[in-house]
Amino acid sequence: xxxxxxxxxxxxxxxxxxxxxxxxxxxxxxxxxxxxxxxxxxxxxxxxxxxxxxxxxxxxxxxxxxxxxxxxxxxxxxxxxxxxxxxxxxxxxxxxxxxxxxxxxxxxxxxxxxxxxxxxxxxxxxxxxxxxxxxxxxxxxxxxxxxxxxxxxxxxxxxxxxxxxxxxxxxxxxxxxxxxxxxxxxxxxxxxxxxxxxxxxxxxxxxxxxxxxxxxxxxxxxxxxxxxxxxxxxxxxxxxxxxxxxxxxxxxxxxxxxxxxxxxxxxxxxxxxxxxxxxxxxxxxxxxxxxxxxxxxxxxxxxxxxxxxxxxxxxxxxxxxxxxxxxxxxxxxxxxxxxxxxxxxxxxxxxxxxxxxxxxxxxxxxxxxxxxxxxxxxxxxxxxxxxxxxxxxxxxxxxxxxxxxxxxxxxxxxxxxxxxxxxxxxxxxxxxxxxxxxxxxxxxxxxxxxxxxxxxxxxxxxxxxxxxxxxxxxxxxxxxxxxxxxxxxxxxxxxxxxxxxxxxxxxxxxxxxxxxxxxxxxxxxxxxxxxxxxxxxxxxxx
Amino acid sequence: xxxxxxxxxxxxxxxxxxxxxxxxxxxxxxxxxxxxxxxxxxxxxxxxxxxxxxxxxxxxxxxxxxxxxxxxxxxxxxxxxxxxxxxxxxxxxxxxxxxxxxxxxxxxxxxxxxxxxxxxxxxxxxxxxxxxxxxxxxxxxxxxxxxxxxxxxxxxxxxxxxxxxxxxxxxxxxxxxxxxxxxxxxxxxxxxxxxxxxxxxxxxxxxxxxxxxxxxxxxxxxxxxxxxxxxxxxxxxxxxxxxxxx
Numbered sequence: 001x002x003x004x005x006x007x008x009x010x011x012x013x014x015x016x017x018x019x020x021x022x023x024x025x026x027x028x029x030x031x032x033x034x035x036x037x038x039x040x041x042x043x044x045x046x047x048x049x050x051x052x053x054x055x056x057x058x059x060x061x062x063x064x065x066x067x068x069x070x071x072x073x074x075x076x077x078x079x080x081x082x083x084x085x086x087x088x089x090x091x092x093x094x095x096x097x098x099x100x101x102x103x104x105x106x107x108x109x110x111x112x113x114x115x116x117x118x119x120x121x122x123x124x125x126x127x128x129x130x131x132x133x134x135x136x137x138x139x140x141x142x143x144x145x146x147x148x149x150x151x152x153x154x155x156x157x158x159x160x161x162x163x164x165x166x167x168x169x170x171x172x173x174x175x176x177x178x179x180x181x182x183x184x185x186x187x188x189x190x191x192x193x194x195x196x197x198x199x200x201x202x203x204x205x206x207x208x209x210x211x212x213x214x215x216x217x218x219x220x221x222x223x224x225x226x227x228x229x230x231x232x233x234x235x236x237x238x239x240x241x242x243x244x245x246x247x248x249x250x251x252x253x254x255x256x257x258x259x260x261x262x263x264x265x266x267x268x269x270x271x272x273x274x275x276x277x278x279x280x281x282x283x284x285x286x287x288x289x290x291x292x293x294x295x296x297x298x299x300x301x302x303x304x305x306x307x308x309x310x311x312x313x314x315x316x317x318x319x320x321x322x323x324x325x326x327x328x329x330x331x332x333x334x335x336x337x338x339x340x341x342x343x344x345x346x347x348x349x350x351x352x353x354x355x356x357x358x359x360x361x362x363x364x365x366x367x368x369x370x371x372x373x374x375x376x377x378x379x380x381x382x383x384x385x386x387x388x389x390x391x392x393x394x395x396x397x398x399x400x401x402x403x404x405x406x407x408x409x410x411x412x413x414x415x416x417x418x419x420x421x422x423x424x425x426x427x428x429x430x431x432x433x434x435x436x437x438x439x440x441x442x443x444x445x446x447x448x449x450x451x452x453x454x455x456x457x458x459x460x461x462x463x464x465x466x467x468x469x470x471x472x473x474x475x476x477x478x479x480x481x482x483x484x485x486x487x488x489x490x491x492x493x494x495x496x497x498x499x500x501x502x503x504x505x506x507x508x509x510x511x512x513x514x515x516x517x518x519x520x521x522x523x524x525x526x527x528x529x530x531x532x533x534x535x536x537x538x539x540x541x542x
Numbered sequence: 543x544x545x546x547x548x549x550x551x552x553x554x555x556x557x558x559x560x561x562x563x564x565x566x567x568x569x570x571x572x573x574x575x576x577x578x579x580x581x582x583x584x585x586x587x588x589x590x591x592x593x594x595x596x597x598x599x600x601x602x603x604x605x606x607x608x609x610x611x612x613x614x615x616x617x618x619x620x621x622x623x624x625x626x627x628x629x630x631x632x633x634x635x636x637x638x639x640x641x642x643x644x645x646x647x648x649x650x651x652x653x654x655x656x657x658x659x660x661x662x663x664x665x666x667x668x669x670x671x672x673x674x675x676x677x678x679x680x681x682x683x684x685x686x687x688x689x690x691x692x693x694x695x696x697x698x699x700x701x702x703x704x705x706x707x708x709x710x711x712x713x714x715x716x717x718x719x720x721x722x723x724x725x726x727x728x729x730x731x732x733x734x735x736x737x738x739x740x741x742x743x744x745x746x747x748x749x750x751x752x753x754x755x756x757x758x759x760x761x762x763x764x765x766x767x768x769x770x771x772x773x774x775x776x777x778x779x780x781x782x783x784x785x786x787x788x
Contacts, residue, residue, distance in 0.1 A: 290717065307714065312590045312610040465695065465714070465721030466591045472636035475719050476670045496669055503632040506605050507593045 004267030004274045007144055007153060014145035019080055021059045023103050026076040027090075028133060029062035030069075030220060031212070031251060032373070037091065038073035044092035045075075048099050058103060061142075064220020066133030068120060069373035076133070077102055086114040119389040120371045125352065127360050128336045129376045131221045137255055140262045143223040149268055151339035155231050156276045159342075164235035165191060168338075170346025172358040177203060177294075177331035178406065178435045179511075180357070180424040186328055189318040190236040193326035198238040201322070201329040202229055203299060204245040204252065207291040208407025209458060211438030213362040214332040216374055218245065218252035221336065222259035226282060228335030230269065231342060233280045236328060241280060243332075244299055246287040256284055291408075291462035295510050296329045298464065309464045310510035331436070333362060353379030357423035361437060367404075368443040370395050380421040383413060387441055398443030402526070406435025408455040408462075409515030411522025412448065431522040433515070448527040449534055452520045453481040459516035470513030473504040477520065489535050498524065549615040554622060560613035567595055567608035570621065577621050578630060578659050580748055581696035582609040583766055585773030586705050589697050593633050594659060597621050605629070630663045639670040640719075642691040643749070649762035650750030656694060677722065682732030685755060686744050690722055692751040699723070699743035699752060702769055711737045742769065 018024065027042045042062055049058050066074045071088035075095065078084050085108055087098055094112060101107045126132070135142040143149070155164050169184035190198060202225060206214040218225055229241045245253050260282050263269045271279045285303045292298045293308040300322050302308035321327020337359060341349045350358045357379035363386065365372050370392030377386060383403060387393065394400050402412040405422075411432035413420065420426050424434050442451065460474040480497045483489045501517035501524075508514045524531060548559040551566075553575045560569040565588070570577045579595035582588065590610040597608045600618030605626075608619075620626070637643075637656065645651045659665075677690040700712040700723070711734055715724040726734040744752040746766045753762040775781075 292717075312588070312607065314612075460718060463718035465717045465719070466589075468591065468593050468633050468636055468640075468694075471695070471718055471721065472640040472673075475673065476636065476639065479671050499628075499632065503629050507596050507629055507633060509590060509593070509607075 001272070002265070002267065005140075005144070005149075007149055010141050010144045014141045021057055022080050023058040024078040024080075025058060025060045025099070026063045026078065026133065027060065027095075028064070028066045028072060028074040030065035030132075030216060032065065032069035033072035033074060036072040036089075040092045041073045041075065041090050041095045044095045045099060048096050052099075052104070054099075054103065058099070061136050062138075063134060064132040064137050065129070065216045065374055067124070067129070067373050067375065068114070068371055070371055071114060071373075074114065074133070077108075084116075086116050087112050088114040118392075120373075120375070120392065123385065123390050124376050125360050125378050126376045127340050127352075128217060128333055128362050129220075129374065130340075131224065132216065132374075135221070137220050137222060138258060140223055140259070140266065143221070147343065148223055148339075149227055151342035152227050152230050152234075152268065153274060155234055155342050156274055156278055161191065161235045161237065164231060164342065167341060167346045168235075171341045171349035172346070172355075173334065173337055173341065173349065174357065174424065175331055176333035176337070176361065176436065178409065178433060180434060183330070183334055186318065186330070187232065187236050189316075190238065190326055190328040193318055195326055197240065197325045198236065199322045199325060199327040200229055200233045200236065200238045200241040201299065201303070201327060202241070202243040202332050202335055203294060203296070203329050204243055204249070204332045205287050205294040205299060206249075206332075206436060207246065207294050207462075208409075208436055208438040209455075210366040210440055211364045211407060211436055213364055213374065213437045215249050215252055217332050217336050217362075218243075218249065219255055222252075222256045223263065224336050224339060225256070225332055226259055226263055226269065228330075228338035229282060230273065230280055231338050232328070232330060232335060234278050238328070239279060239281065241282045242285050242303055242322075243282065244285045244287060244293070244303060246293075247289055253284060253286060260284070290464065291458075292464045292510070292512050295512060298510070299329065300327060309466045310512075312509065333437070354421065354423050356425060361422070361434070363437045363439040365391050365439055365441070367440040368394050368398055368446070369441040377422070379423045382419050382421055384418040386422065386439070387418065391441065394441065394443045398445060401442050401444045401446055402448070404432075404440040404442065404451065404519075405438065406433035406515075406518070407438045408458045409433060409511065409518055410435045410438075411518050412442075412451065412526060414526040431518070431525055433518070447485070448523040448530050449481060449485050452523045453478065453485055455519035456481055456516070459512065463513065463516075467507075467509040467513060469504045470508045470510075470516060473500055473508075473513075474516055476500055477504070477517065481520070484531060484534050487534055487536055489531075491535060494531060494535065549613060549617075551613050551615075551617045551619060553619050555618075560617075562613075564613050565609055566597060566606075566611045566613055566617075566619055569613050570608060570619075575621055576662075577608050578662050579609060580655060580659060580694065581698065583698050583702070583746055583769060585769040585771075586698070586701040586746075589701065592637075592694070592696055594630055594663075596626065596629060598623055598626060627663065631665045634660055634663055634665045635668045635670055637694050638665070638668045640673050640675075641693060642672075642674065647759060648692065648750040649753045649757045649759060650692075650764070651760040653760070653763040654750060655748035655766075673719070680725070680731050681755070682730035683734075683737070684732065685739055686731070686741065687753050687755055688723070688725070688731055689751050689753070692749045693723055694749060694751075695721060695723070696748055698746040698748065698766070702742045702746050706769060706772060707738060707740050707742050709736050709738050709740075712743060745769070 075087045075090045174180040298308045298310040317327040456478045465471045546561045551560045558573045581592040595608040596605040598620040680688040704710040725731040
């Protein structure tokens with residue numbers, strides 16, 4: 001058996017490497033920037049460096065998401081000693097020009113620079129995304145140099161499993177998948193469960209339209225997820241773990257796969273991790289394109305190789321999960337918070353956010369907003385700050401109408417509640433949910449019945465078909481919404497729709513069906529007049 | 543005399559003894575409280591998909607399927623409330639709107655559990671749009687006919703074929719409104735090599751979806767109770783008919 005990785009030596013070596021060249025160019029290689037052409041940009045910079053023979057002057061580092069996806073591809077020039085300049089919308093031509101003028105002629109190009117003093121960057125607090133745009137996700141050395149795996153080492157060598165769970169309890173962290181169940185309680189349930197085989201599962205089956213928090217975490221910081229899983233498994237006595245990733249995230253799968261192999265080679269996974277008694281086997285399981293597989297019982301069925309449909313609870317997964325063994329399912333973002341909590345202590349984490357919703361939350365800002373991209377803010381940040389300051393407000397002179405959170409399971413928050421702090425309880429009170437972190441901003445040009453119809457169509461398409469209310473109810477609700485949107489709806493339609501909403505909400509089997517009416521209920525609550533305005537003029541029978 | 547330990551539960555305010563581990567539906571059937579149900583069948587595993595048997599549990603007023611809820615001590619179960627009646631009716635209406643349930647031309651008219659349930663729950667009309675699906679009938683099997691237009695996806699056939707017969711000919715394909723039953727990885731039933739012609743799936747079908755060849759309107763009667771007899775006999779290791787055993 002090879003010797004385990006020497007974290008300190010690797011970290012020192014990697015830090016020295018930083019000073020090897022006068023310039024370091026960090027280019028965002030995350031999915032959003034790649035789809036904006038970052039692949040060609042990175043290639044252009046590398047070619048240029050080679051052609052001009054500047055390998056000793058410049059190192060090019062592809063990194064994860066820098067955040068402001070709407071300004072991509074992004075690029076950061078870092079001079080030895082600290083000076084940093086960010087460029088936006090970097091085409092291959094511009095990249096060559098930047099390298100030429102910035103590096104060779106020492107002349108920055110201010111007209112293409114990105115203002116990093118804007119609130120989008122300064123109002124964020126990045127814990128989960130701390131390594132985004134900083135490390136090279138494909139190199140474990142890069143992660144280790146930024147404190148990677150020190151939390152695992154600390155937990156394994158200085159903490160008892162119980163102490164790890166206590167630290168999570170002090171942190172007060174709640175599940176980031178949407179429901180907000182206290183993480184420490186879940187971990188203790190698994191720790192208390194009997195049996196020789198216990199499983200930890202990372203849920204990376206992110207499916208809400210417009211949400212890509214988990215994808216970014218898995219792509220940009222795969223080792224962070226693995227470290228979180230390893231600590232969770234150590235704390236709960238699990239010996240096996242799965243990362244369940246949807247098939248639509250090929251890059252996340254590729255990077256996680258590479259990260260797992262590298263971690264195993266370095267004795268950070270596998271048998272006798274870091275020469276302790278703790279062993280853990282981690283494998284990836286790939287989804288087959290069903291939204292419902294994010295629901296934990298359906299996810300387990302899918303891992304077992306069966307049809308991905310939910311089953312009745314109880315028994316809960318911590319009692320009888322994968323192949324009947326105790327199993328704990330945590331969201332990827334939850335697991336990404338574990339290493340910082342262990343490193344900095346639960347009290348530090350609890351000091352961020354609100355007393356009942358601690359820490360930060362990553363949101364995917366989308367829709368009618370100037371700065372779209374990934375943001376991470378402390379829990380309890382007012383929605384107004386997210387929309388107006390970080391998001392830069394509504395573009396093209398439009399006015400804010402509503403923000404949609406929680407995807408097809410969530411609801412809309414109208415402008416009169418813009419000052420609501422974004423935390424689990426406040427959002428629930430307004431008839432929406434935190435969800436996994438999709439945040440879609442809508443301006444006054446958006447028709448709310450259309451929004452409700454869009455999400456109902458999504459739920460209808462993604463219903464697994466097991467229970468009647470969700471399978472047939474979503475179809476009927478969609479029919480009625482279609483009629484209303486087309487201007488053919490009647491008052492009776494509206495009554496039927498409201499009744500169906502309660503039937504589907506109260507009688508469906510799993511969370512997908514129970515939450516499917518939420519977009520309709522919340523838009524009806526705040527924008528009922530829009531529905532009524534669309535109703536057909538009823539002809540009086542006489 | 544059954545000597546299993548019991549707990550006390552209340553059905554609509556009336557006290558009853560439930561065996562530990564017994565489901566609400568089993569207990570209700572045993573003590574004579576009527577709870578409508580469709581996908582549930584004694585002798586095979588619980589599916590919990592039809593949502594007809596939902597009951598209200600007093601502690602949080604949440605609805606739970608009686609078939610999949612275990613009795614616990616001092617449980618206050620409501621089986622008949624205006625809300626439950628309205629919901630059951632709606633779920634039945636959804637089922638009727640989803641397929642082509644035209645009783646007048648159905649082989650099982652008069653002997654159909656879906657029809658009985660509609661009568662029992664007072665469902666006298668369907669508010670929702672008929673989805674009027676056009677699904678291909680499979681009459682390729684020499685003995686049986688499968689009409690997916692009358693299927694309500696209760697999966698009794700899937701479960702009985704897998705758990706009692708051990709053949710697993712049936713399964714569900716696709717999802718949501720496109721979900722439908724398939725025989726042997728979507729081959730015609732007649733081409734199936736795993737089907738043993740045992741007819742258990744036909745016996746348990748609650749509607750006219752599975753029937754014998756050559757049955758006319760109202761001529762197809764099913765025998766779902768057969769499965770319970772089989773399951774009980776197996777648990778007692780009674781492998782032969784009583785007269786053969788002598």
